[in-house]
Amino acid sequence: MNFRQHLVLILAALGGAAAHAQTAPELKPPADSSIPAGPKGVAIQAGKLLLSETHQRLPVNVGNKLNCTNCHLAGGTVAQASPWVGIWGVFPEYRSRSGKIISLQERVNDCLERSMNGKALAYNSDEMNNILAYMQWLSSDVPTGVSVKGRGFGAIDQKLVPNGAHGKQVYADKCVSCHGAAGEGVGNGAGGYAFPPLWGKDSFNDGAGMARTFTAAAFVKYNMPLGQGGTLSDQDALDVSEFFTHQPRPVYAGKAKDWPKGGKPKDARN
Numbered sequence: 001m002n003f004r005q006h007l008v009l010i011l012a013a014l015g016g017a018a019a020h021a022q023t024a025p026e027l028k029p030p031a032d033s034s035i036p037a038g039p040k041g042v043a044i045q046a047g048k049l050l051l052s053e054t055h056q057r058l059p060v061n062v063g064n065k066l067n068c069t070n071c072h073l074a075g076g077t078v079a080q081a082s083p084w085v086g087i088w089g090v091f092p093e094y095r096s097r098s099g100k101i102i103s104l105q106e107r108v109n110d111c112l113e114r115s116m117n118g119k120a121l122a123y124n125s126d127e128m129n130n131i132l133a134y135m136q137w138l139s140s141d142v143p144t145g146v147s148v149k150g151r152g153f154g155a156i157d158q159k160l161v162p163n164g165a166h167g168k169q170v171y172a173d174k175c176v177s178c179h180g181a182a183g184e185g186v187g188n189g190a191g192g193y194a195f196p197p198l199w200g201k202d203s204f205n206d207g208a209g210m211a212r213t214f215t216a217a218a219f220v221k222y223n224m225p226l227g228q229g230g231t232l233s234d235q236d237a238l239d240v241s242e243f244f245t246h247q248p249r250p251v252y253a254g255k256a257k258d259w260p261k262g263g264k265p266k267d268a269r270n
């Protein structure tokens, strides 16, 4: 290899490093004032409403009483609450649960079928396009292919061992006031919930990511009790999550086909 070829390789490596440094920009949702006028803006606004009033606006597709934003907090703009900022440019993406590359539409439908215990939307439906328009707008300032800081639900120490009996106590101390003694939540007087249910028929099914102890624990650690995220220890977050995720909830038959190529995580539900 001559000097020139070396130089090209070094520059390529530096370029790679620069791209890497860029892999996690801060999560900064765009200002509402940047929503354009015209049909595109109408679609963005419609998508935003579908995601925050989901059970009411998509009664055919939602089988429980949740809204997408009960978990993807504040319209999908909160770090460690699986934000949608930047999500537009990272799909299609490989998912080990599916064992293949999936599109953003397929990912939205995964949450409809599991987190919402419901049915997929047609890829060419107005509703799906409105949801995508909102997610695309949210991602306006994030380079294609790059995940923002705080994508997903954050990390929880995987070596900890969950204790559901202690979790029941944590639940009684820290969660029961809003989510109820039977995990039933508190209604909003309009057929939905002011405080969403954590188990029972109106909750997510057992194929949902939130039904996995460690995934739920990460969400809980950073976001619950609402307004006091970060106050529970990893162990308390894990214990309370072991408790509430394993209470009775709708069953997702399709979960037997998950992780078709292996790599099934230890907290996956059988």
Ligand code: HEC
Binding pocket: 051, 054, 066, 067, 068, 069, 070, 071, 072, 082, 083, 084, 087, 107, 108, 111, 112, 115, 116, 131, 151, 152, 204, 208, 209, 210, 215
């Ligand atoms: C009960 C909580 C919950 C609800 C409600 C919910 N989701 Fe999710 N969502 C999750 C979890 C958990 C994950 C991550 C799963 C994993 O990685 O194991 C996720 C992931 C996603 C992702 C991928 C995020 C990423 O960074 O790759 C998208 C997009 C998404 N959800 C869209 C939706 C939409 C649209 C709705 C409503 C139709 C919805 N979700 C409702 C819990 C929820």
Ligand code: HEC
Binding pocket: 066, 069, 070, 071, 073, 074, 170, 171, 174, 175, 176, 177, 178, 179, 194, 195, 196, 197, 198, 203, 204, 210, 216, 219, 220, 224, 225, 226, 240, 241, 244
């Ligand atoms: C002050 C009231 C309050 C307390 C206390 C509270 N939550 Fe929540 N929780 C909420 C609200 C409200 C939402 C929905 C947020 C939204 O829609 O913006 C929520 C959402 C959730 C969700 C996702 C949606 C669902 O229904 O599955 C989970 C899981 C959750 N909380 C678990 C917990 C756990 C575990 C505790 C105790 C450690 C707890 N919460 C304490 C108010 C509370």
